[in-house]
Amino acid sequence: MxxxxxxxxxxxxxxxxxxxxxxxxxxxxxxxxxxxxxxxxxxxxxxxxxxxxxxxxxxxxxxxxxxxSAPLDPRVVAAIKACYGLGCDLRILSDANRFFIDTILDHHGLTDYFSEINTNPSAVDAATGRLRIAPYHDFHAGPHGCGLGICPPNMCKGQVLDRIRASAGAAGKRVIYLGDGRGDYCPSLRLGRDDFMMPRRGFPVWELICEDPSLLQAEVHPWADGAEMEETLLRLVGRVLLEERNLPPLDCKLESLPAVAVQDGMPMTLRIKN
Structure with a gap:
């Protein structure tokens, strides 16, 4: 891994x-x-x-x-599968809800690529048959305590990211975080110097980062669409894998390689899902 x-x-x-x-x-x-x-x-x-x-x-x-019927760019699907094949631990941290996410991932055959989904819980009411959606943090019992002032009352993604980073499977690993919304700003501030933040360009989290980029320790690598996400994400994964093995950079700049070249240059066996 x-x-x-x-x-x-x-x-x-x-x-x-x-x-x-x-x-x-x-x-x-x-x-x-x-x-x-x-x-x-x-x-x-x-x-x-x-x-x-x-x-x-x-x-x-x-x-x-x-x-x-929700649109999902095939280049995003390709990026998810490639990262999994290169041994990355993939997780979701979302303010949507479990039924919505599970339904979409299952439809596209992506469920098994993710080791964990952190989102608002949902359940079908046995008496009525209707979907109930609950908050991740029970703000009725008390506030989640984030002092940033941006996180919604039901979920502080920064606190969830802290828990992910401290978990047995993620401890000591480098994090690449991808997001677009205001709620993704809090976790971006909690990333370390060896981590990477990938904000969607032109979206709220990108605008917040641009107000004062010096507040972030992580390297910031923006993306605009599925193609740029795939290229940027696989480039960063390739860079980390080379650094892990103390290998010198490839002959040409890694930053300029297409995604397929980054994959082909990795000295490891790909994991393939059946």
Whole structure:
């Protein structure tokens, strides 16, 4: 196994849309969603919307059908599979919810590539058959305690990242973090000098980083789309693998290599999922 943990946000990072909005819009509840949005936290709103959709006769199968149509760039799929094949430990850290993420990953055959999914829990109410969405941090019992002022009440991704880094499987490994939203800024501040932050260019986390890049210890490598994500991520993985083996750089600059060259240059056996 490589000494690399790759942590992906999900919405607008793995998939190219926000899964919550995708479901609400796809099932015709946008107007009700926008009416309620100013009145409650987002996580609570999504649980409320699942109840509203259920009341309108929309089944869990209807929700799943919309999720399976969410756009996922094939270059992102290729990047996930290549990182897994190179021995990286892949994890998801998302403010979506478990049912949405599991449905999409399963549809694209990606579930087994990830060792852990950290997100808001969800469950089907046995009495009604409707989906319930709960907060990752139970903010009704008390605040999660992050003092940054950006994290939503239901999830401080920085605290979750700290737990991931301290876990048995990730301790001592270098982290590559990919994200797009405001909630991804807190974990970016907790990365170390040997880690890498990959913010999506032009999105909220990128704008926050640009306000004062000196606040981050990790190297920052932005990306704009699936193709650039794949190239950048595999370049960084290739760089770490070379450094782990104390190998000299390749003849040409690693930064300029296409993704396939980075893979072909790795002195290790690829893991292939059947």
């Amino acid at each position: 490589a000494g690399i943990v790759v942590v992906f946000d999900f919405d607008k990072t793995i998939i190219d849309v926000d899964s919550d909005n995708w479901v609400v819009d796809g099932l015709g509840a946008t107007e009700e969603f926008e009416r309620l949005l100013p009145t409650m936290p987002w996580n609570t709103l999504m649980d409320t919307m699942m109840g509203e959709l259920h009341a309108r006769g929309k089944s869990l199968a209807d929700v799943a059908g919309v999720l399976r």
